[in-house]
Amino acid sequence: MKIKFKEVKEGRFNATSSRSTRFLGFCLALGIPTLILFAFVFSPKDDTMEDAVRLLYIHVPVAIFSYVAFGITAIGSICYLWKQSRWWDTTAHASAEIGVIFSALTLITGSIWGRPTWNTWWEWGDVRLVTTLVMFLMFVGYLALRQVPAQPQIRAKRAAIVGIIGTINIPIVNRSVEWWENSTLHQQSSLTDGNLEDLTLFTWFLGTLILGIAYLWLMIHRFRVGWLASEHEALGYGAAIEERQAEAGIQTAIASEYREEGEIE
Amino acid sequence: MELRDAWSIARKDLRIEFRSRILTNQIAPYTLLIVVLFGFALDADTQTLRDTGPGLFWVAVLLIALLAVQRAVKIEDDDAAKERMLLTPVHPSSVFLGKAIALFVQLFALETLLFFVMLALFDLSVEDPLLICFSAVLATIGIASSGTLYGVITAGVGVRETLLPILLLPVLAPIAIGATRTFGDAFGRVDADGWAWFGLLSVFAVIYTVLGMFAYGQLVEDA
Amino acid sequence: MNEVINLQEAVVTLGQFPALTGVTLQVSQGEIVTVCGPNGAGKSTLLRLCAGLLPVREGSASVLGEDLHTNRRSIRPDIGLLGHKSGLYDDLTVEENVAFWGSMVRAGDLEVKEAIKYMGLDGRLRNVLVRQLSAGQRRRTSFAGLVVQRPSLWLLDEPHAALDTEGRDLVNNLIQDAAASGATVLLVSHAPKELSSPSGRFVTLAGGQITSDTNKEGSGDGTS
Numbered sequence: 001m002k003i004k005f006k007e008v009k010e011g012r013f014n015a016t017s018s019r020s021t022r023f024l025g026f027c028l029a030l031g032i033p034t035l036i037l038f039a040f041v042f043s044p045k046d047d048t049m050e051d052a053v054r055l056l057y058i059h060v061p062v063a064i065f066s067y068v069a070f071g072i073t074a075i076g077s078i079c080y081l082w083k084q085s086r087w088w089d090t091t092a093h094a095s096a097e098i099g100v101i102f103s104a105l106t107l108i109t110g111s112i113w114g115r116p117t118w119n120t121w122w123e124w125g126d127v128r129l130v131t132t133l134v135m136f137l138m139f140v141g142y143l144a145l146r147q148v149p150a151q152p153q154i155r156a157k158r159a160a161i162v163g164i165i166g167t168i169n170i171p172i173v174n175r176s177v178e179w180w181e182n183s184t185l186h187q188q189s190s191l192t193d194g195n196l197e198d199l200t201l202f203t204w205f206l207g208t209l210i211l212g213i214a215y216l217w218l219m220i221h222r223f224r225v226g227w228l229a230s231e232h233e234a235l236g237y238g239a240a241i242e243e244r245q246a247e248a249g250i251q252t253a254i255a256s257e258y259r260e261e262g263e264i265e
Numbered sequence: 266m267e268l269r270d271a272w273s274i275a276r277k278d279l280r281i282e283f284r285s286r287i288l289t290n291q292i293a294p295y296t297l298l299i300v301v302l303f304g305f306a307l308d309a310d311t312q313t314l315r316d317t318g319p320g321l322f323w324v325a326v327l328l329i330a331l332l333a334v335q336r337a338v339k340i341e342d343d344d345a346a347k348e349r350m351l352l353t354p355v356h357p358s359s360v361f362l363g364k365a366i367a368l369f370v371q372l373f374a375l376e377t378l379l380f381f382v383m384l385a386l387f388d389l390s391v392e393d394p395l396l397i398c399f400s401a402v403l404a405t406i407g408i409a410s411s412g413t414l415y416g417v418i419t420a421g422v423g424v425r426e427t428l429l430p431i432l433l434l435p436v437l438a439p440i441a442i443g444a445t446r447t448f449g450d451a452f453g454r455v456d457a458d459g460w461a462w463f464g465l466l467s468v469f470a471v472i473y474t475v476l477g478m479f480a481y482g483q484l485v486e487d488a
Numbered sequence: 489m490n491e492v493i494n495l496q497e498a499v500v501t502l503g504q505f506p507a508l509t510g511v512t513l514q515v516s517q518g519e520i521v522t523v524c525g526p527n528g529a530g531k532s533t534l535l536r537l538c539a540g541l542l543p544v545r546e547g548s549a550s551v552l553g554e555d556l557h558t559n560r561r562s563i564r565p566d567i568g569l570l571g572h573k574s575g576l577y578d579d580l581t582v583e584e585n586v587a588f589w590g591s592m593v594r595a596g597d598l599e600v601k602e603a604i605k606y607m608g609l610d611g612r613l614r615n616v617l618v619r620q621l622s623a624g625q626r627r628r629t630s631f632a633g634l635v636v637q638r639p640s641l642w643l644l645d646e647p648h649a650a651l652d653t654e655g656r657d658l659v660n661n662l663i664q665d666a667a668a669s670g671a672t673v674l675l676v677s678h679a680p681k682e683l684s685s686p687s688g689r690f691v692t693l694a695g696g697q698i699t700s701d702t703n704k705e706g707s708g709d710g711t712s
Contacts, residue, residue: 081483138435145432148422151503153543158418161480162432165414168472169436176439176465179446233504241499241506248509248695273591281579284617340577349575352539353592353637354565486561 016224024217031210038203052116057203059109061211062102063132069099069215070139070167077163080156086230089156092163093146094222096139098215103136130177131170138166152230270355274363279370281340288371292332296379299325300386314387319448319455322383323441326376326408330437331430333371334412337364338420347420347485357482361413365477369409376401392453396460400447403466407440410473417484439469490517492641492672493538497547500530500537507533509696510547520663520673525693531676532571534693535643538674539569552641565593568639570647574630578619582609582629585618589633603635608658623650631659642666644675 017025039057076092079085110129111121123129142162146155282288303321307313314321341347341364350360380397383389391397415433419425443465450459493515500508507530515521523531536542538551540560549556552563576585583604590600604610607628613621618629627650634642642663648656663673692700 134435134438137431141428141432141435144428145418148424148428150422157483157486161484162418165436165476168476169439172439172465172469172472176442179461179465236504237501237506240504241509244506244509244695245697246695248697248699270592273588277577277580277584277588280584281577284579343578344576345571345573346575346577348541348571348573349569349589349633350592351541352564352567352569353589354594355592 016221016228018220021217021220024213024220027213028210028217031206031213035203035206035210038199038206043199043203052113055109055113057207058211059106059113060204061207062109063106063128064208065211065215066099066102066106066132066135069095069102069219070135070170072219073099073139073142073163074167077160077167080160081164084153086152086156086227089160090223090226090230092160094219094226096142096146096163097222098218100136100139100143102215103132103139106132107136127174127178131174134173135166135170138169142166152233267356267359268362270359271362271366274355274360275366275370278337278340278364278367282336282367282371287336288333288375292329293375293378295332296325296329296375297382299328300379300382304386311388315389315452316454318383318387318389319452320441320445322379322448323404323444325379326372326405326444327434327437327441329375329379330368330372330408330412331433333368333375334416334429334433335426337368337413338416338425342420351485357485358478360485361417361477361481364416365406365409365413365474368412369405372405372409373401376405389452391451393451393459396447396451396463400444400451400459400463400466403463403470404440404444404447406470407466407473408437410470410477411436414473414477414480414484417481439465443469491515491550492517492519492552493674494550495537495547496549498537498544498549499546500533500542501545502533502542507696508537511693511696511698513691513698513701515672515674517672518667518670519689520667521675521689521691523674523676523691523693524678525699529693530696531693532645533696535569535571535645535674535676538641539567539643540564541569563641566640567643568634568637568641569643569645570630570634571645574626575633576618576626576629579617581615581617582621582625582632583614585629586632586636590636593637595636595638599636603632606635606658606662607632608654624652624655627651628655628658631662635662638671640671642671642673642675644673646676646678648677 035057039054043054043057045051045053072095073092076088076095080088080092107129110132114123115121142159145162146159148155150158300321303317303325304314307317341350380401384391412433415429415436419429419432422428443462446455446457446462447459447466449455450457450462491514493513495511495513497510497512498508499506499510509530511530511534513534523534525531533542537544537549537556540551540556540563543560544556552566554560554563556563575589577588580588583600586604586609587597587600590596590603601610604614609625609628609632613625618626621629627647631647644663647659647663651659663675667673690700690702691698
C-alpha cells in the first residue's frame with residue numbers, strides 16, 4: 001500500500017529572491033545612499049535640535065514600521081486562528097522578527113538622539129519610549145516561544161495567541177505609561193506644525209519610503225525562508241512514511257510470532 | 266460553561282495547595298525574604314523604603330505570581346490530568362475560570378500577608394483602605410487571569426520555567442504600573458488619582474478574563 | 489452492524505514522525521479488540537487517535553459516528569482512555585480523586601462509592617493520598633475513574649500493567665461487563681495471555697500499520 005502525498009518539486013523554491021525582490025533591493029541600494037545624503041548633507045539643521053535632528057530621519061520611519069510590523073503579526077495571527085493556514089503563520093512570524101529588529105533600532109537610535117537633545121540616554125517618563133521597550137520585550141518573548149520545539153500546528157496556535165495578546169497589550173501599556181508620568185518629552189508630531197522647510201519635509205518622506213521598502217524587502221525574503229523551512233520539514237514526510245511502512249514488512253513476522261506465543265496458553 | 270465545574274476545579278486546586286503546604290512552607294517565607302532583601306538593598310533607609318514601598322510590594326507579588334503559576338501548571342501536567350480533562354464534558358472556559366479562581370485566592374492570601382509585613386517593616390500608613398482593597402482585588406484578578414492563560418501556553422514545554430517569565434512579565438507591565446500608583450495614592454506617597462488607575466486595572470482584569478475564557482480551549486487542545 | 493470505530497488508511501504524524509502510516513480498522517459495538525505489536529508500532533497513537541486527541545493527517549476516520557476530521561471534540565466525553573499516565577492528583581486521596589473526576593463527568597456520590605468498591609479500593613485505601621499508593625493501586629484508582637465515567641468506548645493502554653492476579657481478574661471482568669452492556673473496548677497488550685478470552689479479536693500493529701487481524705483471517709494464524 002502506498003500513501004499519496006504532495007512532494008515538493010525539486011528546485012521550485014531554491015532561492016528566496018525573485019524579480020520583485022531584486023527590484024526592491026535595487027531601489028534600496030540607490031535609496032539608502034540618497035537618504036543619507038539628504039539627511040546628513042542637503043537638509044538644514046534644526047533650530048533647536050541642531051544636527052541631532054538628522055538621526056530622526058531614520059528613527060521615526062523605523063519606529064513607524066516596527067509598529068506596522070507588529071500590526072501585521074497581529075493580523076497574521078488572527079487570520080491563522082481563523083483559517084489555520086501556514087501562509088498566515090509564516091507571515092506573522094516573519095513580520096515579528098523584523099518588528100523586533102526595527103524596534104531595537106528604534107530604541108537605540110532614540111537613545112543616541114536623546115543624549116544630546118534631552119541630555120539623557122533614557123527617559124522613564126516618556127510614553128513612547130517605555131511603550132516601545134515593553135513591546136520589544138513582549139515580542140522577544142514571542143520569538144522565544146516560536147523557538148521551542150513543538151508540533152507545527154501547536155506552536156503556530158500558541159504563537160498566534162501570544163501575538164494577538166501582545167498587540168492588545170500595546171494600547172494598555174501606552175495608556176498606563178502616559179498616566180504614569182503625565183508627560184512626554186517627545187515632540188508632538190513635528191509634521192503638523194506646518195513651518196518645516198521643503199527639504200526637511202522631503203527627507204522625512206524619503207526616509208519613510210525607504211524604510212517601507214526595506215520592510216517589504218526583508219519581509220518577502222524572511223517569509224520565503226520561513227516557507228522553505230516548513231516545506232523542508234514536510235519534504236521528509238513521504239520518505240518517512242515509506243520507511244515506516246517498510247518497518248512493518250520486516251516486523252510482521254516478529255509481530256505474529258509474538259501474538260501466537262500469547263495465544264498458546 | 267458551568268460555574269459549578271469551575272468551582273469544583275478551583276476547590277480541587279486549593280485543596281492540593283493546602284495539602285502540599287508549598288504555599289505556607291515555601292512561597293510565604295520567600296515572600297518575606299523578598300521584603301527583607303529590599304530592606305538590605307535600599308540601605309535601611311526608612312524614608313526610601315516608604316517611598317518605594319508600593320512598587321516593591323507589586324514587584325514582590327509578580328515574583329510570587331510566577332511561582333504560583335508554575336505550580337498551577339505542574340498540578341495538571343504531572344500525571345496527564347490535563348489530557349484526562351479533555352475527555353470530560355467540562356467546557357474549557359470552566360477549567361480556565363476554576364484555575365484562575367484558585368490562583369486568585371492563593372495570591373490574595375499571600376498579598377494580605379505581604380501587606381501587613383510591609384506595613385510594619387516599612388512603617389507605612391494607609392490613607393485610603395478602600396482603594397487598597399479594591400485595587401488589590403482587581404490587580405490580582407488581572408494577574409490570575411493572564412497568569413493562567415500564559416501558564417497553559419507554556420505547559421508541556423521543556424523550558425517552561427524560563428519561558429514563562431519572559432512571556433508573562435511584559436504583559437503584566439500595566440498592572441505593575443497601575444497597581445503601584447493606586448497603592449502610592451492610598452498610602453499618601455504620590456499625588457496620583459488612584460481611582461483613575463483603578464479603572465485601568467479593571468479594564469485589564471476584564472480583558473484578560475474574557476480573553477482567557479476564549480483562548481484556553483484553543484490552547485489545551487492538542488497540547 | 490453498528491460501527492464504533494471506522495478507520496480507512498488513516499495517517500497520523502507526531503511532529504514529523506509518521507506514527508500511523510495508513511491504518512484500516514473497523515470495530516463494531518460491543519466488541520473487545522486487543523491490539524498487539526512490538527514497541528513503537530504505533531499502538532498508543534492508535535488509542536489516542538480513537539480518543540479524538542490527535543488530528544488525522546490523511547485517510548478517513550470516524551469514531552462513534554463522528555468524523556474525526558471535523559468533530560474531534562464532540563466524541564471525547566464518551567471515551568474512557570487509560571494511558572501510561574493515570575491522570576490523578578498526587579495530593580488528593582483515592583476517594584477525592586475518584587469523586588473529582590466523577591463530578592467532572594456528572595456522576596453522583598453513589599456511583600463514586602460503587603466504583604471505589606468495585607475496584608477494591610474501599611476500606612483503608614480510600615483515604616490514602618495517591619502519592620503513597622503503589623503502581624498497581626494507582627492503576628486501580630485510575631480505573632475507578634473510568635468506571636464512574638461509564639464511557640461507550642474504552643481505550644485501555646496495557647490495562648494489566650502493574651496489577652496483581654486479583655487486579656487482573658478484576659480488570660478482565662470489568663472489560664467483559666463493559667462489552668456486555670454495549671460498550672466497545674480497544675485494548676493494547678504486550679502479553680495477550682493475560683486476557684480472559686483468548687478467543688477474542690486480535691489485531692497486530694507494526695510500523696504504523698495493521699499487519700494482521702484475526703477477524704479477517706478467521707482462524708487467526710496471522711501469517712500474512
